[in-house]
Amino acid sequence: MGSATTRWSMRLVALGYLALLLILPVGLVFWRTFQHGFSPFWHAISSPAATHALWLTVQIALWAVAANTVFGVIVSLLLVRGRFPGRRVLNAVIDLPLAVSPVVVGLSLILVYGRNTTVGSWFGGHGVDIIYAIPGMVLATVFVSLPLVVREVAPVLEEIGDEQEQAAWTLGAGGWQTFWRITLPSIRWALAYGVVLTLARCLGEFGAVAVVSGRVVGKTQTATLFVEERFQDFDQPAAYAMAFVLAAVAIVVLITINLFRPERHR
Amino acid sequence: MAVATAPPGERARTRVRVPASGVGLGIATLYLSTIVFIPLGAIILKSQDAGWSTFWSAVTAPQAWAALQLTIGISLVVTLVNIVMGTLIAWVLVRDEFPGKRVVDTLIDLPFALPTIVAGLVLLALYGAKSPVGIDIAYTRLAVAVALAFVTLPFVVRTVQPVLLELDREMEEAAASLGASRLTTFRRVILPNLYPAIAAGAALSFARAISEFGSTVLISGNLPFKTQVASVQIFGQIESDNIVAAAAISTALLVVSLVVLVGIDVLQRWGVRRG
Amino acid sequence: MAITATNVTKRFGDFVALDDVSVAIDSGSLTALLGPSGGGKSTLLRVIAGLESPDEGVVEIGGIDSTTLPPQQRNVGFVFQHYAAFKHMTVAKNVAFGLSIRKRPKDEITARVRELLELVHLENFADRYPSQLSGGQRQRMALARALAVSPDVLLLDEPFGALDAQVRKELRAWLRRLHDEVHVTTVFVTHDQEEAMEVADEIVVINEGRVEQIGSPGDLYDRPANEFVMSFLGPVTRLRGELVRPHDLEVFTAPEADTVPAIVERVVSLGFEVRLDARVGDEEVWVQLTRGEAEKLDVQAGHTVHLRVAPTQHRVALPV
Numbered sequence: 001m002g003s004a005t006t007r008w009s010m011r012l013v014a015l016g017y018l019a020l021l022l023i024l025p026v027g028l029v030f031w032r033t034f035q036h037g038f039s040p041f042w043h044a045i046s047s048p049a050a051t052h053a054l055w056l057t058v059q060i061a062l063w064a065v066a067a068n069t070v071f072g073v074i075v076s077l078l079l080v081r082g083r084f085p086g087r088r089v090l091n092a093v094i095d096l097p098l099a100v101s102p103v104v105v106g107l108s109l110i111l112v113y114g115r116n117t118t119v120g121s122w123f124g125g126h127g128v129d130i131i132y133a134i135p136g137m138v139l140a141t142v143f144v145s146l147p148l149v150v151r152e153v154a155p156v157l158e159e160i161g162d163e164q165e166q167a168a169w170t171l172g173a174g175g176w177q178t179f180w181r182i183t184l185p186s187i188r189w190a191l192a193y194g195v196v197l198t199l200a201r202c203l204g205e206f207g208a209v210a211v212v213s214g215r216v217v218g219k220t221q222t223a224t225l226f227v228e229e230r231f232q233d234f235d236q237p238a239a240y241a242m243a244f245v246l247a248a249v250a251i252v253v254l255i256t257i258n259l260f261r262p263e264r265h266r
Numbered sequence: 267m268a269v270a271t272a273p274p275g276e277r278a279r280t281r282v283r284v285p286a287s288g289v290g291l292g293i294a295t296l297y298l299s300t301i302v303f304i305p306l307g308a309i310i311l312k313s314q315d316a317g318w319s320t321f322w323s324a325v326t327a328p329q330a331w332a333a334l335q336l337t338i339g340i341s342l343v344v345t346l347v348n349i350v351m352g353t354l355i356a357w358v359l360v361r362d363e364f365p366g367k368r369v370v371d372t373l374i375d376l377p378f379a380l381p382t383i384v385a386g387l388v389l390l391a392l393y394g395a396k397s398p399v400g401i402d403i404a405y406t407r408l409a410v411a412v413a414l415a416f417v418t419l420p421f422v423v424r425t426v427q428p429v430l431l432e433l434d435r436e437m438e439e440a441a442a443s444l445g446a447s448r449l450t451t452f453r454r455v456i457l458p459n460l461y462p463a464i465a466a467g468a469a470l471s472f473a474r475a476i477s478e479f480g481s482t483v484l485i486s487g488n489l490p491f492k493t494q495v496a497s498v499q500i501f502g503q504i505e506s507d508n509i510v511a512a513a514a515i516s517t518a519l520l521v522v523s524l525v526v527l528v529g530i531d532v533l534q535r536w537g538v539r540r541g
Numbered sequence: 542m543a544i545t546a547t548n549v550t551k552r553f554g555d556f557v558a559l560d561d562v563s564v565a566i567d568s569g570s571l572t573a574l575l576g577p578s579g580g581g582k583s584t585l586l587r588v589i590a591g592l593e594s595p596d597e598g599v600v601e602i603g604g605i606d607s608t609t610l611p612p613q614q615r616n617v618g619f620v621f622q623h624y625a626a627f628k629h630m631t632v633a634k635n636v637a638f639g640l641s642i643r644k645r646p647k648d649e650i651t652a653r654v655r656e657l658l659e660l661v662h663l664e665n666f667a668d669r670y671p672s673q674l675s676g677g678q679r680q681r682m683a684l685a686r687a688l689a690v691s692p693d694v695l696l697l698d699e700p701f702g703a704l705d706a707q708v709r710k711e712l713r714a715w716l717r718r719l720h721d722e723v724h725v726t727t728v729f730v731t732h733d734q735e736e737a738m739e740v741a742d743e744i745v746v747i748n749e750g751r752v753e754q755i756g757s758p759g760d761l762y763d764r765p766a767n768e769f770v771m772s773f774l775g776p777v778t779r780l781r782g783e784l785v786r787p788h789d790l791e792v793f794t795a796p797e798a799d800t801v802p803a804i805v806e807r808v809v810s811l812g813f814e815v816r817l818d819a820r821v822g823d824e825e826v827w828v829q830l831t832r833g834e835a836e837k838l839d840v841q842a843g844h845t846v847h848l849r850v851a852p853t854q855h856r857v858a859l860p861v
Contacts, residue, residue, distance in 0.1 A: 006448075007362060014358040015370070017351050021416055022376060025388040028398065032391055071297050074290050084291060092531055096302060098470075099523040101477035103497040104516040107504055108305030111312050111513070143301050163625035166592055167683075169612040170619035171639035171690060181638075185629040197378075204381030207479035207497060211504055224383045224480070231387065231484060243384045250379040257379075258372045 026247060033244040036237075044241035052218050053226040053242070060134065060209075060222065061202035064141040068198050072149025073191065077183075079150070080157040097146045105143050106211025109136060132214035137222070140208035145201040152194035153187050160186050193257055200253040204246065309520065312513035324514035332491045333499035334518060340407065340495075341475035344414040348471045349464055352422025359423070360430040374424070377417050382480025385416050390485045405487035410495060413481040418474050422467030429463040462533055469530045473523050542603035542693035542726050543568040544589060549598030551584055558584040559595070560750040566728060566743075568603075571720045573741035574730045577773070581750040582730045583698055589728065590696050591615050603693055615694075618687030618725075622699040624679040626671035632682050633658070633667040639690035657685040660719075677708040681715075688723065697729035701736070713740050734774045738762070746770050778827050785850050787829040792817065792838055793847040800847035805840050819846065 033041055044050060078084075079091055097105070113120045113130040123130055130136045164186060168178045184191075206224040213220040217229065223242055231239035313321050324330060359371050377385065389412055391397075394404040403409045433456065441451040479497035486493035488502075496519055503512035544566040551559040558581045566572050574582035587593040589600055591612035600608045607615050627635050633654050640650045658664040661681040671679055680700055687695060700716070701709040717740050720727050731737050737744050738758040746753040746761065746769075754766040765771035771784055778787045781801060793800060803819035803826060810816075815835035817828040826848065830838070840846055 010354060010358055011362055011364065014351070014355045018355065018370065018373065021412070021419065022373060025392040025416075026376065026380075028391045029384075029388045067297075071294065075294050078290055078294055082291070090294070092527070093298070093302075095527065095530075096306075099473040099477065099527050100306070101479060101497045101500070101516070101519055101523075103479050103500045103504070104309065104477070104519060105305075107500065107509075107512055107516055108309045110504075111308035111509075112305045139301060143305075146302065163621050163623065164627055166612075167619065167621060167625035167627070167686075168638070169592070170590060170615075170617055171686070172613050172616075172642045173638075174613055177642060182627060188629075200379045204379070204384070206381060206383045207501075210479075211501065224381045227381075227383050227387060228480075228483060239387065243387045246381050246384050247388070250376065250381070250384075253379045254372055254375055257375070 029240060029243055029247060033240045040237050041241045041244070044235075044238040045245060047238070049218050049221070050226060050238065050242060053221050053223045054245070056134070056221070057203055057223040060138050060141050061199055063138045064145060064202045065195060065198050067138075067142050068145055068149055069191070069195055071146070072153060072194060072198075073184075073187075075150050076153040076157050076187075079154050081162060094147045094150050097143055102140075102144055102205065102207025103211055105208040106140055109139055109143070109208075109212055113139065131212055132216075132220065134220065136212045137209045137220065140212045141202045141205050144205055144208055145198045148198045148201060149191065149194035152190045152197065156187050156190035157183075196253055196257050200250060200257075203249060306520070309513050309516050312510060313517040315510050315513070320510065321514045321517070324508075324511040325518050327511070329490045329494070330496075330499055330503075330511070330515050333494050333496045334515070336407070336410075336494065337476050337496040337519075338522065340411050340414060341472050344411055344418060344475050345468050345472045347415060348418055348422045349468050352419075352467060352471075353426055353460065353464060356423045356426035356430055360427060374420050377419050382417060382478070383483065386413060386481040386484040389413055389416060389481070394485060404485055405489060405493060407493055409485045410482050410493050413485050414475045414478055417478055417481050418471040421471040421474065422464060425463045425467035425470070426460055429460055433459060462536060465533045466530055469526050469533065473526045473530075476519065476522060543601075544694060544726065544728070545599075545601045546585065546589065547599045547601075549585065549588055549595045549600065551581075551588060551593060551595050557750050559588070562598070562747070562750070562752055564745055564752060564755065566726065568726050569724050570742050571717070571727045571740065572729075572743045572745060573737035574728060574745050574747055575734060575737040575773075576732065576747040576753075578732055580748045582732075582745075582747045585747065586696050586698055586728060586730050589694070590617050590619050592619070616690070616692050618690070618692035618695045620680070620683045620687050620695070620697040620700050622702045624671070624676075624683045624703075626679050626683065628671055631668050631670055632663060632674070635671065635682055636686045636689050638686060643690065653689060657689050660688075660722075661685045675708075676704045677712060680704065680712065684719070688725070692725065695725045695727040697727070699730050699732070702731075709736075716740060738774070746773065748773075776829065779824060780821065780826055780848060780850065783850070787816075787827050789851050790826075790828045790848050791851045792828055792830065792834075792840075793849075794838065794840070794844075796847045797849065799852075800849040802845055803848050805842055805844045805846055807842055808835070808840065810835075817846075819848070821848070 045054075075090070075094065079087065079094075110131050111117065113123075113136060115121065115124055115129070115131060120130055123135075128135065130139070164182050165178050168182045173181065204224060205222075206228070209222055210225060210228075213222070213225065215221055215225050215229065221229065223246055227239050227242045227246070230236075230242065313324075325334070355374070359367065359374075380388075389409075390404060392399070393401050393409065393412065395402055403412065437455050437459075438451050441455045446454070477497060478495065479501070482488075482493075482495050482498065486495070486498075488494050488498045490499075494502075496515060500512050500515050500519070503509075503515065544564075546562060546564045549559050549562045550557070560581075562581070562585060564585070574585060576582045584593060588595050589602070591607065591610055591614075595608065598608070599606060602615060602617070612619075627638065630638070636654045636657055637650050640653060645653075654667070655664065658667055661684060663678060663681055663685065666674060666678065666682075671682065674682065680703075684697075684700075697716075701712050704712065713736055716727075716729075729740070738761075741758065743755065744758055744761055745755045748769055754761060754770045756764075761770060762774050765774065768784055771777055776787050777784050778790070779785065780790065791800075796802070801821055803821045805817060805819050807818040808815065809818070810832075813832055815830045815832055817830060817835075817840070819826050819828065828848065838846070
């Protein structure tokens with residue numbers, strides 16, 4: 001590793017940077033939240049607005065995770081095992097949502113599904129609002145977390161190869177049977193990892209749902225929107241309380257995904 | 267990252283490629299169209315709604331132009347910082363040993379898992395008005411930079427780490443046996459092998475930085491011409507019902523993102539060829 | 542079940558893997574598809590299995606045209622070079638897989654699995670996972686798995702290629718014995734001529750997508766149809782424009798009828814055999830001698846000897 005001084009100075013710079021940027025700020029929030037004890041926290045987090053926000057966030061996240069999991073597995077199979085014109089285009093396009101600003105995502109959905117568009121008004125006529133309502137928020141969350149399952153599952157599918165599937169075919173298994181009994185189990189850890197990443201992304205979405213939801217407190221306000229609104233309203237304890245919950249969930253997610261993660265340290 | 271496409275011939279002989287099930291492809295196309303393609307297409311169309319000159323004047327309007335300049339400028343600076351710090355951190359995580367390394371390695375992913383608005387709040391707590399260490403950078407461009415540095419922290423680290431892990435130690439040993447100092451070995455043997463990974467991470471970092479919204483909202487104060495980033499500018503336009511203007515600035519941002527995406531793909535392919 | 546492949550052609554893009562290949566395999570036989578890597582033998586095997594479909598030609602299994610049948614419906618057992626073990630299932634579940642697909646009753650499956658695990662001597666590993674097995678054990682499991690559904694035909698794609706030399710030898714002999722017991726039409730692919738000669742009743746030599754020769758190991762060794770088969774199946778050397786086996790050359794210290802003089806360049810002792818590198822004019826020739834023969838001759842580098850192809854029943858000479 002080189003001389004001891006180099007090693008120590010590199011270590012110091014790296015860890016120092018991380019401490020100042022990451023560790024201290026997060027640690028401080030944890031402290032601030034419980035600065036005045038547990039009851040202000042509990043009071044803030046159990047308010048109707050807060051509980052509704054949490055519940056709404058979870059609902060939307062579950063829908064988005066379910067949709068992107070199914071889609072993710074299908075696309076991974078198409079990319080790795082399929083043979084069709086435009087496969088490389090599909091490959092490049094999958095990552096598109098990662099490069100688009102969430103606000104732009106929200107705007108794009110308003111333009112297509114808003115109340116005065118063809119699609120939006122058709123749904124509106126049937127009593128279903130997309131924009132400024134939950135369906136739109138689900139769409140937005142699906143958009144921003146689209147690639148996450150694919151990016152985890154596809155490389156694993158590629159690496160495993162399809163000999164196990166071929167063996168299953170020679171043993172008499174049909175397409176669906178092979179998928180359920182051989183393919184799916186072989187990707188289950190990568191899939192779990194992708195699902196957890198997607199879940200984290202969905203819970204944390206802010207910009208896209210900010211645009212698409214109308215941000216009606218107690219109706220279309222998610223946990224992240226709650227944090228912002230409470231803070232702008234000078235209700236710091238409530239903002240910190242919700243921020244704490246979200247950060248705690250993020251840390252749990254972090255630990256979980258790092259347990260699944262293939263060994264990255266040698 | 268996305269799947270590398272295999273060279274023909276060799277793979278063809280050992281893997282069975284099935285013609286894509288029509289159903290699967292149909293579902294995927296429908297899904298992508300309704301959620302990604304059509305909406306993004308709508309933005310580009312809307313931005314042209316009132317003609318090219320309106321588009322251009324919306325993009326170059328003083329506030330919008332300032333926001334775009336600021337966003338791209340700060341994102342570039344932050345990306346440069348990430349290139350240096352990201353590589354350094356990856357190096358320390360791969361080559362060094364110290365108690366708690368595993369924990370630190372896990373923490374690197376925190377910006378991925380943490381909601382952006384919480385990130386903003388978190389930075390505001392330490393570096394804002396009520397800072398316990400007395401540092402107050404709220405409402406400054408530095409604040410924007412710090413926020414962007416936070417959310418883009420993992421990118422370069424995570425692209426460089428696996429490459430460093432796979433790096434053939436024997437190359438370094440050969441260089442040493444030929445008389446190269448550690449610094450020279452780093453510069454001429456190790457670093458060139460890291461360029462594609464660093465570049466890919468930098469591109470991702472830049473793309474993310476210019477798109478960032480939530481983490482800047484609280485700490486920057488969104489002061490027009492001073493600390494307002496492009497996403498916030500677009501948000502403001504939407505709130506004021508200037509949809510065409512919002513679409514125009516969005517399209518400008520999309521174009522920059524597209525250029526970056528294409529760049530990543532080209533770099534990946536270059537990296538694969540170098541083997 | 543007999544297998545026939547008639548005029549089979551298979552292309553991968555521009556690459557022609559199989560070029561108008563026709564092969565007939567007798568029911569109950571043990572046949573080797575032998576040839577160099579990339580020659581097309583694995584492709585042919587996979588076409589028979591239904592894992593690849595030919596661009597032209599017909600495949601018949603047990604008299605039935607199976608060319609367009611998917612592998613599920615061909616009732617072929619297939620064993621892969623890298624085992625293709627179902628990693629997330631125990632050994633027992635692996636072996637039971639084909640039977641559970643066919644919805645056999647649970648007792649029947651358990652009994653059959655036990656029967657097969659005993660056949661391959663893995664009865665104590667039933668509840669282990671493939672990752673806990675050695676390479677040789679995994680391949681035996683793969684064989685048991687393929688045999689569990691009583692296939693009409695057993696196909697093995699370089700089954701011992703990924704194993705150590707010692708394990709390979711053991712499993713080779715074991716496969717031969719298994720075939721003698723079970724009598725399923727078996728076809729295996731190998732690039733190792735020693736393996737083919739030792740195990741198979743019949744060998745099909747395939748090179749560059751074409752069949753070079755079909756015959757018993759003895760036929761192929763003693764009466765090769767062309768230069769390729771001769772070189773591939775055993776050692777060769779050239780003398781006077783003919784391709785000859787080095788152990789079929791007679792060495793004399795004085796000229797005899799039909800001999801040609803050669804200058805000895807090197808004498809190498811390889812344990813039980815001795816190798817003589819010699820030069821005839823411009824040509825390099827090498828001769829394989831037993832230790833006894835070499836001692837009797839007592840030649841060294843620089844000596845002149847006289848060579849001819851032995852005029853015995855087993856000499857083989859080919860114009861080249």
